[in-house]
Amino acid sequence: MKNLVLGFALVLPLIFVVSAANAADGAGLSDQSVKYIGYFFAMAIAAFGGTAAQSAAASSALEGMARNPSAADKLFVPMILALALMESLVIFTLITVFLV
Secondary structure, three states: OHHHHHHHHHHHHHHHHHHHHHHOOOOOOOHHHHHHHHHHHHHHHHHHHHHHHHHHHHHHHHHHHHHOHHHHHHHHHHHHHHHHHHHHHHHHHHHHHHHO
16 A cells, blocks of 8 residues: 555656646646546545445455354345445446546
8 A cells, every 4th residue: 555655645746846847848638638547536536435334344244154154144135235336336436527
């Protein structure tokens, strides 16, 4: 996780430094390309957040089922509902990226 954050912290400023250097030649990032970079980051953050939340929810539910097998029926439906709602947020972001 630390390496991922460090990678984003190093790559993002590099993109803007390179675009500023190319802007002197008239070949910098256009508004359209900056918009696409923003879409990429929005989708990446939504996918990462959705995946992290789903894995935590599934892990907690499975741990609860392992500790108390008789509660599996009571945990299954809320877990599936929570996973569906988490995934819907990622799908809403994907739809927003395509509509904008």
